[in-house]
Every structure is written in C-alpha cells, then in structure tokens.
Amino acid sequence: MDSKVKSKASSKIRRKIDKERRRCDIIEAAKRIFFSRGYTGTTMDDIAEAAGLTKPTLYSYFKTKDELYYSLTLPIIEKLTENQKRIKEKLENGHYCCGSEIIRDHFNGYFELYAASPEAFRLFMLFQQTGMFHRLKKSIAEKINKQVKERYEAIRSIYSDAMKKNLIRTVNVYHLIDTLWGTFQGIVLSTEMKFGNDAAASEKALKVLKDTLDFARTIISESIENKN
C-alpha cells in the first residue's frame, strides 16, 4: 500500500519532469533555428522536427509562435533578477565602499549575461522596445512589459539606497538608471553593428565591447561618485 502510493506519486512527478524536459528540448531547438534562420525564416514545423515531435504536440506546449519566440528570453530575465539580488544584498550588508563599485558590478552583470548568450540577450533588448511590440500579440507584449518594469523597479531601488547611503551623489535616480541601461545597450548594439552578426563568436569583438563599456563606465562613475 505504501509502495502503491509512492509509485503513484513518483510517477506523477516523473511525468512532470518529463514535460519540463521536453519543454526545454523545444526551447533549445527553437533557439538554434530562430537564431540561425530568423523569425520569419523559421516555421513551426521546422521547430517541431528539430525537437523531435510533431506540430500538434508543439502547440500543446506553446500556444503561438510569438509565445515560443518570447520564451527564449526567460532565462535572461531570471539571471538578471539574480544579479540584481546579489547587488542588493551586497549593498545592504555594507560591502560597497563607493558608487563606482556598484556600477561596475551592475555593468559586469549585464556583460556576463550577454557573453553567455548574445542572441538571447539581443532578443531581450529587442523585446524591451515598445516598437518591437508592434510585431507581437498584445498579451505577450503585456507579459514582457510587466517583467521589464519589475527589473526596472529593482534597479531603481538599489540606486536610491546607494544615494541614501551616500555612496552616490544625489541625482535624479530615473535619469541615472536610464542613462546606465541606455549606455550599456547602445554600446552593445554599436559594437555588434561594427563586427557583424557573428560578433559574439569573436574574441576581439568581445574585447572591444568590454573596453568601450569600461570607457563609458569610467565617465559615468567620475561624475556620479560622491566626493567626501
């Protein structure tokens, strides 16, 4: 009787795990194909085949093509959240002795995310743009918007605290974080433009990117540091 219950429960769990793994398989396959052939160049049949299943099954995991495309950015958002949490903790525990250290961690967090999966990061940036939403179903656009706003609020709270703690000169916090994220984003885009679509693959491109980011970071840090 005990074993019965156990097997019943475990089978349910296993099923759940199976489903989860299959979802992952689909996402991995979708990544490969979307990122090599583009959105328009990719059909749902392609993805189904690459993931080793059929179209109706694919549609049982993802309601629409847009939803699948969008879900490729989920890992990015998760890791972004982790990064922010880490900075927040460090700040709360008094591990920062000046503002430029925060900005450094902040930028490095973005950079590592980008380096780990440039295509996914690019997609994330793209989705942030309200303009991009023109190409998406409304429901999806709203989901993304919500998540982006949460990340925005988290980072705002970090820099507000840093100002309270006198690590950073008191300025309009919205201006500051818009400038920070904007700068990061813009530099990534410019660098990619210069090195072409395969920028990520190239060591050199990554180095140029890092250098430019350091340049911008230095400029901003200088102006923002609290001189005491």
Place this chain on the structure above:
Amino acid sequence: MDSKVKSKASSKIRRKIDKERRRCDIIEAAKRIFFSRGYTGTTMDDIAEAAGLTKPTLYSYFKTKDELYYSLTLPIIEKLTENQKRIKEKLENGHYCCGSEIIRDHFNGYFELYAASPEAFRLFMLFQQTGMFHRLKKSIAEKINKQVKERYEAIRSIYSDAMKKNLIRTVNVYHLIDTLWGTFQGIVLSTEMKFGNDAAASEKALKVLKDTLDFARTIISESIENKN
C-alpha cells in the same frame, strides 16, 4: 517644334512627380497602418486600400512588404544626414568654442527627429539592431547596414576633427560615439517604456525625455571637455 519638345519633356517630368507623389501616399498610408496595427497585423491589402490603389499596383512601387516597412525610415536617415552636415560645417568654420556645444547640437538633432516622428525614429533604432535583421530579408538588411555605417562614419569624422581642434579631450573616438548614441537611444527607450506607447503624444513624456537627455549630456560633457 520647340513647344513639342517642351511638352514632351514636361509631361515626363509631371509623370515622375505623379509617381513620386503616389509613392508618398503609399508611405503615408503604410505609416498609419503599420504604426497602429503593427507589422504582423498589417496586410498588403490593407495598405493598398488605405492608399487608394490595388495590391498589384502597390507591388509595382515596393517589391516586398519588408521593403515598404523599411522605407518608412528613409526620411529619418535623410534628416540625420542633414543634421550631421550642419554640425560638420559649423565645426569647419570654427563656430564651436567647446566640445559640449557639439554634443549639445548632436543630441538636439536626435531629439528633434524623434519628436517630429517618434514611430519612425523608433523603427530606425529597431532596424539598427542586427537582431532585428533576423526578421528582414537579407538584401534589405544589407541596405540598412550600409546606410547606418555611413552615418556612423560621418559622426566619427566630426568627433575626430573636434579632438584635433582641441575642443574635446583626446579619447578613443569609437568609444565616445558609441557611448553617445547608445546613451541617447537607451534613454529614449527607457522613457517610452515608462510612459507607454503613446509617450510621444504626451507633453510630459517629452519633457522627461529632454531632462534625462540633458542629465546624460551634462555628465558626458563634463568628462570629455578639454580643460585648458
């Protein structure tokens, strides 16, 4: 005989003007529909109807939907070129007495363009992203890339000259212009995100945007100014 030649020539000219005007009509209609219903939500039949012609005629003006979509950014690129030319001339004629004036003109040029047609400007930013090209035909992507690179080179040359003239501290010019454009772009995006898709319509949103831009411009100017 003279009048014959004249009428022949003028009729040809008028025809050209007609075609040009029709092209404009199409672009205006496409703008309205694309910007309200989005790319996917807009069909070529819709646009044809809105422009008061039929699909085959539409296709005689624009080879593909992507090409039409992309052509909405052309006015932006033209005006961008004008702006840059104006700055270049001012610089060559010695009308700048410090670097921050250049940066001010540079940013203001972007801002005016954005304010005049936010949707088109947004589209222009979008197209700059290599990631965006995934959704475009290769030939179009290459055209855009070429134009963006030309604008990039023009602005690089301006800031190089400014350094030679000692208006700006000597730094890596690529780092500098990537930072400038990136900052502008990023701030626009962040502001739009906050105010929603109708940001442009709102006076308040425009004011916030301008303030944030001023903030970033000040920071960058301070670091970049040549102290003598």
Place this chain on the structure above:
DNA sequence: AATAAAATTTTACCAATAGTTAAATTGTCA
C-alpha cells in the same frame, strides 16, 4: 479625333504556413 504607350484595375491564382481537429496509436498505471 485617332492612335500609341503607360499605368492601373480586375480577377484569379499559387504557395507557404500558422493554427486546428479528430481519430488512431502508444505507453503507463492499477
């Protein structure tokens, strides 16, 4: 006015593909 030439409309079509449906199949547990 008559005619030639260009542009446009009409109408019909093709091909690709997002998304659906329902019956048949397989595997899993009791």
Place this chain on the structure above:
DNA sequence: TGACAATTTAACTATTGGTAAAATTTTATT
C-alpha cells in the same frame, strides 16, 4: 484487462505574401 494521458497521423482551414494576364483607363502624340 481496462482506463487514462500523451502523442502521432493526417487531413484540414484560413490567411496572406506575392504573381500573372487580360481588360480598362489615362495620358501624350500625330
């Protein structure tokens, strides 16, 4: 064995980007 869930098969719908060709209108020329 029988019940249940997930999957496959296989066919289908609807939309839409894009094309083709003949008919019609507009415009310019003689």
